[in-house]
Amino acid sequence: MGTSISYTDLVKPSVLNQPVYEPGKPIEVVAREFGIDPETTIKLASNENPLGVSPKVLEAVKSFLNQSHFYPDGGCYLLRQKLAGLTGLTPGQFIFGNGSNEIFELVGHAFISEGDEVVMGEQAFIVYKLVTLLFDAKPMEVPLVDFTHDLGGMLAAVSERTKVVFLPCPNNPTGTLNSNEQVLEFAEALPEHVILVLDEAYAEYQQEPVDLRPLMADGRKIICSRTFSKIYSLAGFRIGYGYCSEECASLMNRVREPFNVNSIAQAAALAALNDQDWVDKSRELNEQGLKMLSDFFHAKGIPFVPSRGNFILAELGDCARIFNEMEQEGVIVRPMGPYGLPEYMRISIGTGIQNQRLIETLQKVLDIS
Template identity: 40%
Template sequence: MSGVRTAVRRMKPYVPGKPVEDVQRELGLHDLVKLNQNENPLGPSPRAVAAARAAMAQVHTYPEGTARRLRERLAQMWNLPADWFLIGNGSDEVFRLLAEVYLEPGDRVVVPEPSFAAYRFVAELMGAEVVAVPLAGWTMDLPAMAEAAARGAKLLFLCRPNNPTGTVFAEADLRAALERVPPSTLVVVDEAYREFDETPFDSRTLVQDYPNVVIARTFSKIYGMAGFRLGYGVMRPEVLAPLYTARDPFSVNGLAVAAGLAALDDVEHVERTRALTREGKAYLYAAFQRLGLGYVPSEANFVLFDARRPAAEVFDALLRRGVLVRPCGSFGLPDHLRVTVGTPEQNRRFVEALKAALGEG
């Protein structure tokens, strides 16, 4: 079809994974262990589900456009004003709005590599030039990224903990890098997995100290609400206000907001998930060691490991045994796979399947 924007024509379309139902039907599997998208294996908080169910009675009305109640609750939690919060249809919407509002065609965007694909995607969508800075020793090369930004970048994306490595950087190192980034570069710190990370890092003070810092968070991971599509950005009102001009006023639905509010109150569910993840990682690390496979110690709810053979083959062999993981070829790591930490039973099934899959090769 003619008329497609040049930027869009140049992009590779996103290829979503096959729907789980289709995979199960094709392979005749009845219980697939789904460890490919870093979801919470405990599911959502029952309190979030109850709140969404109660909110159903109001679905004939439009939601309050700015999710005011959720912004006020987050403001309390962060001890920052409510107009520092933008609620999005997933944190994906926050990234897209930043790109739509701040990028002109040809502007530079600095991204880490490998990392979450959405940063590159939103930049390319706006016709921006993407400068990818390779990780150094599995962590972000902050000095190199700051240097790339100093050559003139509108946006710089950071992911902490990083997907797919699960690694973090120290706050002091970020502060040193921020001193070298021009104030005109917005620095987006994507903290989708922050609640799993037990290392010290004060996002609140960062966003207060640096007017060009944006923090992104999501309800998709530890809160177990990926299907609701709810995330948020924390940033100064001067940075945030223009985003409302581009935003679809009803992008965040009332059910998600009600569920999000209840999820924030269910501290126990978060704690249980954190403990499950911590124990699950220890179990997976021990298994990788026994199998003689390298892995990257992770601060998130997934672990990247080196299968020392083509990941696509290992992926297929695991899938035939009913375990779905993420092969990392699209991240530029053709021998690596990423596995989400599941329940103890799911982790055990993954390790059994992996042993069998490696024995095949």
């Protein structure tokens, strides 16, 4: 058999243009690499909930394990009913995914064609760009102003070819947020042929997250996405959802893999929604941690971006070196080179003890007291 034709010769051109997503390093990988104890290594690199999984969720998951030989309910019936009750939306307005990342991909499958333009912030959550490129569309990246999405600039970037606009509230990695008034005004100003995807991955950390449901009910083209990976502590289960009009949800449903959300994740998500105490505790812990790290950066004169998420972006200098040295100390954070911010580190908020360890490690590697 000849080997003159390789897979690379056969692959779709868009695959070769696809950047590779660099995730936060798992604890076990770093511990193995540096020969350190995984038990004492901490990961503040992927904006996970440091409180961990709620005991009530663990109970629910355990009682579901012996049903794992059944396929899941592809329609996520119980979760759909629960969310409809909580939001006042109809059950038909929801679409579920393997993390909210899959919701973005379903938007791509359903709506983004070759040659379409997709408007996003330049340092917006990187998956918007990956999805756009995956569907052979053109990312139109609008520079941020003061690390915040420039809604006027994004509106100006909208053209006849624009299909989708991605707006995170707040953004990762900057942690910044446009005001509710600005977002509402922006949503109203977009032309009819453009779909606004509002990414609400960190909405539960806000006192009063922007509410686009009235505009949605008015017929505006809006898809909101939420996740169970952040305040609900279920990142490893992979479950998120979108809400939009029933017409939009049913179109996205057509391009969804039939059993895209596994049954354990559905049970976990339902239990997490029923455990609001855990959510409140998580929010409170995050507020304390944000204050602790902000106060530290402030006291040491380290520039940082005030954050509304469960992470914070700080300008530390040579982050490739600092990241390496911190890893050797058993503290994993996230350098922002892939976002075009090589001087910046994104640090997820941990427990009080983890935040203290982070501060001590930073003092050591930055040689400050």
